[in-house]
Amino acid sequence: MNKDSSIALLAQRLRAEARLLPAGERLPSSRTLTERYRVSPVTVSRALALLAAEGVVVTRPGSGTFVAERRAAGRPADFGWQSVVLGEGQGGVEGMARLLTPPPADAIALSGGYLPLAFQPLRALAAASARAARRPEAWQVPPLAGLPELRAWFAAPVGAEPSDVLVAGGGQAALWTTLRALLRPGEPLLMESPTYHGAIIAARAAGLHPVPVPMDGRGVRPDLLAEAFARTGARAFYCQPAFHNPTGAVLAPERRARVLEAARTAGAFVIEDDFARYLAFSTPPPPLAAADPDGTVVHLASLTKPTAPSLRIAGITARGPVAERLRACQLVESYYPARPLQETALELVTSPAWPRHLRAVSAELRARRDALVRALAVHLPEVELVSLPEGGMHLWVRLPDGTDDTALADAARAHGVIVGPGRPYFPAEPPAPHLRLNYNCTPTAEDLAEGVRRLARALRSRPSGTSS
Structure with a gap:
């Protein structure tokens, strides 16, 4: 689990704990929280800072962290007028936000635009x-x-x-x-x-x-x-x-x-x-x-x-x-x-680390591309690989006619694998159903085959007669 998700998970637990306590009650010390949840002091500090920003707790230097006074319930806010003023929304932004959101801890990501943590040049950076x-x-x-x-x-x-x-x-x-x-x-x-x-x-x-x-x-x-x-x-x-x-x-x-x-x-x-x-x-x-x-x-x-x-x-x-x-x-x-x-x-x-980093990334991405191609041939022979790229991070595959790529992406998520439906990549109506499958996101190359197996189960479990 990455650091940001650890902070969010701890904040979620402490938020639930604070709701069960009366206003003014002192939360356990940072040392106690560190030991109880087996996280670092930095994670505890940032989780408490997040709750303080939300108004869930207040921090008193030298005294500790306390449950904040709860706001009195008032009438629900009415934001309907803004819809009239703002007019038509910006469609498709939700899809970009999903690409930038870390996948669930138990999911395999075959969609995303960045290198896995192990191949980012963190020390050089x-x-x-x-x-x-x-x-x-x-x-x-x-x-x-x-x-x-x-x-x-x-x-x-x-x-x-x-x-x-x-x-x-x-x-x-x-x-x-x-x-x-x-x-x-x-x-x-x-x-x-x-x-x-x-x-x-x-x-x-x-x-x-x-x-x-x-x-x-x-x-x-x-x-x-x-x-x-x-x-x-x-x-x-x-x-x-x-x-x-x-x-x-x-x-x-x-x-x-x-x-x-x-x-x-x-x-x-x-x-x-x-x-x-x-x-x-x-x-x-x-x-x-x-x-x-x-x-x-x-x-x-x-x-x-x-x-x-x-x-x-x-x-x-x-x-x-x-x-x-x-x-x-x-x-x-x-x-x-x-x-x-x-x-x-x-x-x-301009450092000597830069060309070394590019060579390592190139070799790893090529190996991952080949691993994903092999996994598709074994577990999903019914999809068509449109091309074999000599660079980049993804494969573009055509799905069997009649497949709803968006529905398949939703079903794949339910099976524990994140993929990109092809529909958003077309400025107009798509001529056929596709998926974009990334080979750069998973922690290891071995995860690619398991991701394809899960995708195959999702494809074969769709209701017969589903169409685009």
Whole structure:
């Protein structure tokens, strides 16, 4: 169990205990709670702080922790008026929240976007953070576009100048800033279909209209992309040319120039989400932006996925006037990413530990991919593996016709395995049922086979005749 879940569990137990005691009653000492629940003093302290913030207990220095006075019951609050004022909600956000919520302790996670704890570079991050924090300037206002050395590091794979890079607060923030800078509410945004569901949600939250462009095993179809530009008048196309989420596809070499040409002909931008560049099993393909001298491509790259969830640092590379628009947009929305995080990221990626970490992660993810493929062949031969990715964290599988992927994901959760239904990854109606299965989340590779066995039981236990 991770530390956060231990704190939440202890707080839940102490909350229940406090409800049975009269107001003013003293809770057991921290030492007693530590021994009773077999947790660390830090866990006890943070659990009590959580209850104090909720008003369940009050802490009196030198005296202990006491049950707080209970508020007198009043009439229930009426929030109905807010529904009228707020209008239509942001659909799909619940799915993103589920991805960021730790699974139940007894469940096997085959869905999620981060490395397991054992493969996060925690020691290297701790050392990098300590070195960064000792510098007094680390706590001051950074250069508004980011630390120059960090901008140079993000610029190198693209063949850009450091001045072309804006450091952002993680991949999702970089995407949000880019959408807001390039497009106005009500405009269309072309997107691969399927695509990263966080991009679909961000586009809709920005008031944009996602327009699907079909893809196959070699990436987006350039002929249909050109047709979509002509039909919609769209000014931007969002894509993931390398180790696409969710399919794992890599844009075929012969299609790269045609994608750029379609955008140039339409006078439109290409938003290249290069999220898995540092999760490749071998040398990744060059970014589309590396073949673009005219500023057609806005390139996004993040450090979060190959490191740890809270190292939320990304780079946006853009050439021409759009770069100034991006900087202005970020300045209005968030000023700049926290300088200590920027300093920590710079320390990490310029240390000898960084290439060693990437090699270890690459080897482990490849082994896990192979283990998951073997488990599917043995325990779920009725599903079809769409492609065998050479990077990234997931497989994309087609389910038997007539399967309701969302209902299957719910049934799988009941069987103790967490999977991602395919439906949210389509900007419009899905043509067939799919699942996204991650091989990066479980504590060990051995858990993958058990997860597939549980998924197989869920699939075969569904009522006959269930359809999508």
